[in-house]
Amino acid sequence: MKNITNQTVNKFGKIMTHWDDDTWNAEWPGGTRFWYKDLLRHREDGPAVEYPGGYKEWWFNGEEINCSSQEEFLRIMKLKVFW
DSSP: OOOEEEEEEOTTOOEEEEETTSEEEEEOTTSOEEEEETTEEOOSSSOSEEOTTSOEEEEETTEEEOOSSHHHHHHHHHHHTTO
16 A cells, blocks of 8 residues: 655645655546656556546556556556567
8 A cells, every 4th residue: 555645735626645656646626536657647556547427548657548448458558568
């Protein structure tokens, strides 16, 4: 489990949560959530963008990966080693 080192709310109500390893996520008041690593959209254990209506986007090191599930994302990531 990651240790939260800092959590702030900016003037727009956006909640910023920072973890130890230069990763953080942001949640807007409407429920949209974003994950970042080194200032790039990035998440390996789920979608890097989640919208309230259920739409999700998977990103790896700032590159959007065209897929529709976590299983498909992991399969593509295994193939990516050969690119």
